Amino acid sequence: MIFSMPSFSFGEVEFSGxxxxxxxRLQYENVRYIDFTDEWSFNSDSVVGLQAQIEFxxxxxxxxxxxxNGYDYTDNAPFTPNLEWLVLGYQLNANTQLRFGRFRAPxxxxxxxxxxxxxxxxVRPSQNAYPLFFSPFRGVDGIDxxxxxxxxxxxxxxxxxxxxxxxxxxxxEVDAELTYGGxxxxxxxxFSARISAQQFKISVNYPDFAPLVAGYKAFADVYSGTPGAxxxxxxxxxxxSTKSQNVSYFSVGFSYEVDRWVFSSEVLNxxxxxxxxANDADGYYISAAYQFKDVSPYIMIGEYHNRFSxxxxxxxxxxxxxxxxxxxxALDGLRxxxxxxxxxxxxxxxxxTLGIRYDFHPKADFKIEVEYFNFLNGSYGNMYPDxxxxxxxxxxxxxxxxxxxx
Amino acid sequence: MNHYxxxxxxxxxxxxxxxxxxxxxxVIVHPNNPIKSLSHKDVQRLFLGRSLMFPSTETxxxxxxxxxxxxxxxxxxxxxxxxxxxxxxxxxxxxxxSGKGRLxxxxxxxxxxxxxxxxxxxxxSYVHSSDISDRVKVVFIMTTx
Numbered sequence: 001m002i003f004s005m006p007s008f009s010f011g012e013v014e015f016s017g018x019x020x021x022x023x024x025r026l027q028y029e030n031v032r033y034i035d036f037t038d039e040w041s042f043n044s045d046s047v048v049g050l051q052a053q054i055e056f057x058x059x060x061x062x063x064x065x066x067x068x069n070g071y072d073y074t075d076n077a078p079f080t081p082n083l084e085w086l087v088l089g090y091q092l093n094a095n096t097q098l099r100f101g102r103f104r105a106p107x108x109x110x111x112x113x114x115x116x117x118x119x120x121x122x123v124r125p126s127q128n129a130y131p132l133f134f135s136p137f138r139g140v141d142g143i144d145x146x147x148x149x150x151x152x153x154x155x156x157x158x159x160x161x162x163x164x165x166x167x168x169x170x171x172x173e174v175d176a177e178l179t180y181g182g183x184x185x186x187x188x189x190x191f192s193a194r195i196s197a198q199q200f201k202i203s204v205n206y207p208d209f210a211p212l213v214a215g216y217k218a219f220a221d222v223y224s225g226t227p228g229a230x231x232x233x234x235x236x237x238x239x240x241s242t243k244s245q246n247v248s249y250f251s252v253g254f255s256y257e258v259d260r261w262v263f264s265s266e267v268l269n270x271x272x273x274x275x276x277x278a279n280d281a282d283g284y285y286i287s288a289a290y291q292f293k294d295v296s297p298y299i300m301i302g303e304y305h306n307r308f309s310x311x312x313x314x315x316x317x318x319x320x321x322x323x324x325x326x327x328x329x330a331l332d333g334l335r336x337x338x339x340x341x342x343x344x345x346x347x348x349x350x351x352x353t354l355g356i357r358y359d360f361h362p363k364a365d366f367k368i369e370v371e372y373f374n375f376l377n378g379s380y381g382n383m384y385p386d387x388x389x390x391x392x393x394x395x396x397x398x399x400x401x402x403x404x405x406x
Numbered sequence: 407m408n409h410y411x412x413x414x415x416x417x418x419x420x421x422x423x424x425x426x427x428x429x430x431x432x433v434i435v436h437p438n439n440p441i442k443s444l445s446h447k448d449v450q451r452l453f454l455g456r457s458l459m460f461p462s463t464e465t466x467x468x469x470x471x472x473x474x475x476x477x478x479x480x481x482x483x484x485x486x487x488x489x490x491x492x493x494x495x496x497x498x499x500x501x502x503x504s505g506k507g508r509l510x511x512x513x514x515x516x517x518x519x520x521x522x523x524x525x526x527x528x529x530x531s532y533v534h535s536s537d538i539s540d541r542v543k544v545v546f547i548m549t550t551x
Contacts, residue, residue, distance in 0.1 A: 016502055051503060058459070058466040063505045085505055091466070094459035103505065112504035119500040148456055150447065155456050257493075291492055362474055362495060405499045 010055050017406050019048040020117040022070075024399030026383075030390070033383040034132070035071035036397060043070030043078050045124055045401045047115045051085070061089040067115050073135050074168045084115075084139060096147045105140045106159055106183035106196055109253045109266055114138065117403035121262070121298050121357055123369045124399075126285035128302030128351060129251070129266040132382050136167025136174045137200070154188040170384070175203045177244070190257040200247040204277045206240065212341070213237040215334045223323060232319040236338065239312045242276035260291045278309040279345060294360065298369075300353040304381070308345035312338065344388045348376035361404075368400040430535035431482055433546035434520075435460075436527045444546045450487050452530060454497070455507050460528075469510035470519055470531035478516065482532050485550035 022045025024036045031037070034044040049067040056062070065085035070078050087101035104112045108130055113119040142163015149156050162180040166173075181198030216237040223229035253266035265286045272278035285302035316335050325332055355369025375381050375392030385392070433449050435441060441460050444452070451457040452467055459466050472479040474491070483494055502509055513519050516537040523529045524541035538544060 014508060018499070018503060049503070053505070053508060055466070055508065058464060061507070065503070065505070087505060089505075091458060093464065094457050094461070110500075113500050116499060116503045119496050119503070150451065150456075153447075155451070157456075294492075296492075359492065359495075405503075 010057050013052055013054045015050065015052050017048070017050045018116045018118060018404065019406075020115070020401050020403045021046050022117075022123065022399060022401030024123075024397055027396040027398075028393060030386045031380065031383050031395070032385075033381075033397065034073075036399070045117070045399060046070035046079075047117075048079070049084070049115055059091045061091075063087050063089070069115065073132065073170055075171075095149060096145065099144050099146075100142075102139055102141050103144065103161075104138060105161065105165075105179070105181065105198060106185075107134070107138070107198060107249065108196070108251060108268075109194060109255070109264070111138065116405065117367070117401055118363075118365060118405045121264075121287065121289050121296065122300060122353065122355060123367050123401050126266075126283075126287075126300060126302045126351070126353075127382055128283040128304040128349070129253075129268045129285050131268065131270075131281055131283065131304065131306075133169050133172075134270075136169050137165055137176060137179070140165055140179060142179075154186055156187075157183075157185040159183040159185075171206060171208050173205045173207070176200045177203065181249070191254070192256075193254040194252065196249075196251045198249040200245075200249070202245045202247050202272075203243045204241055204245070206277070209237070209240045209341075212334070212338060213240060219328075219331050219334065226323065228322045229319075232315075232322040236312065236315045236319060236335075239276040239315060242278060245273055245276065245278055247272045247278070262289045262291070263287070272309065274309050275311045276309065278311070279306055281306045289357070294358060296357045296359075298353075298355050298357065300355075301351065302353075303350050304347065305349075306345060306347040308342050312342050340389050344380070346377070347379045347381055349379065349381035350374040350376065363406060364402065364404040366400070366402050369398075371397045371399070373397065429481070429550060431478070431486055431532055431548050431550055432535050432538050432544045433486075433530065433532045434523050434538070434542040435530050435545050436523060437541070437543045438527050439543060439545075441545055446486070446546070446548070449546050453483075453487050453510070454489070455501050455509075458507055460530075465528050468526055468529045470522055470529055471510040471512045472516065472519060472532075473512060473514060478532070478534055481550050486532070486548055 023040050023042045024044060025040045026033060026036050026038050029038040035041060036044050047067060047069045049065060051065040053063040063085055066081045067084045068079040068081045085103055087099045087103045090098045092098060110120050110125050140161055140163040142161055144159055144161035146157060146159040160182045164177055165179060166175040178201045179198060183196040185194045216233050220230045220233040248271050250269045251266060255264035267284040270281040272280060283304035285300055287298060287300040289296050289298035316338055323331060351371055351373050353369055353371040355367060357365055357367045359365045373381055374394045378391040380392035433444060448461055453469060483489055498509055513522060516533050519531045519533060520539050520542060523531050
């Protein structure tokens, strides 16, 4: 018999996309969170993305995605397009795929659709479990293998990847020269669970520390005649950046649906070598949503704690045993400024979010939410006050967004 | 006598309603497809994109859907795939933009679906059993409410 029937014509490019238009306002002035201030602004949650995908054959496929964020944590102009995905896929068999190129590291439940608000319940994923400073590490340029398998009623997906990535966050240049990790995702009936681990070798440089660095170099010259002073003073700024730092990332998550309820949670655990510019972070969120017909109110609680390495602080204190406090008020001022600068990275917050998602169209939703931030231990959470020595107060972020997919 | 007629009419009407309320859903493929039958789990995995190829083959599937507001679509996804429409649309958007693969092609009418499956060797779709044609092969059947 001659198979004269056409198969699906491989080689056709399929286009799709997504967009969100959001606005929000913080209750208090003199502080910035993402790109929110105390005046209504649109950039933080607004985004547009375009995707093209093509299947060349039963085995080969290519996907490209360009995303333009209203705010991307860099100096880029709003809505600068970034190539977020460019991945060539090869299907080894029905259940196993190899990919090469740029793709998302599977750090969180919604890592792959961070900018596609339509795919999740809230205005934005909880920053307690999706820390903002991690945004440069969202992608990987590398290779991965994924495998799907069923055990009776349980569907399990495995993924392993290796690659590198670099980027910028609020003026900090980061470079993960090597990163690798894995992810397991299981779905059983109305329950799903995931576990993810990733290891990095990270270099961090923050050019805005240059005046502090220059200050220590100047004092090292001044005290070059004092035994041990030069070394003690130069050790401090040497820790303002880091190279090939080992960082490990671990997260777990679950979601459970019962009747009209959806409960979900994710927990984050990040650990760094305790030297130089490094931090340990812990966070979680727990969310509950109830589905009426097209309207879904939700509540989310969470906490986030970030501990900056004590390395710099210890080196400042060590220098005080060489040149005691009180000897040189200018040096004391520099050391005090150093301590307060890095103390800013010690962050503790609790948040409570109340919101509503309304699916007013099969391809669009509207969400509005109020997020209450309770800052602990004088920190300012992930917000940037005009004066970093300000003590954080509690504040409220009101935001809404319209998400569409097309 | 009248009572008897009313009773017959009533029973007939009741049976018709019962028949209307229950309909067989059939999963269909091209007649040349070597697959003889699919399990319920196979059907779920294929239409949710958890498996991209027909079981025990190296042929990528080409899934075809009916319109989202059609009765056959809502019956199929509610009763066979077991995913409600609210979850399904989020799942599909997540799937698409996570680069996991293409979404099913959507066709307007059951006749269009039959035509496309009859004309495309690697296709798979579903229809009410009343719409089955001998130009396609049934590989799974399920009675739904």
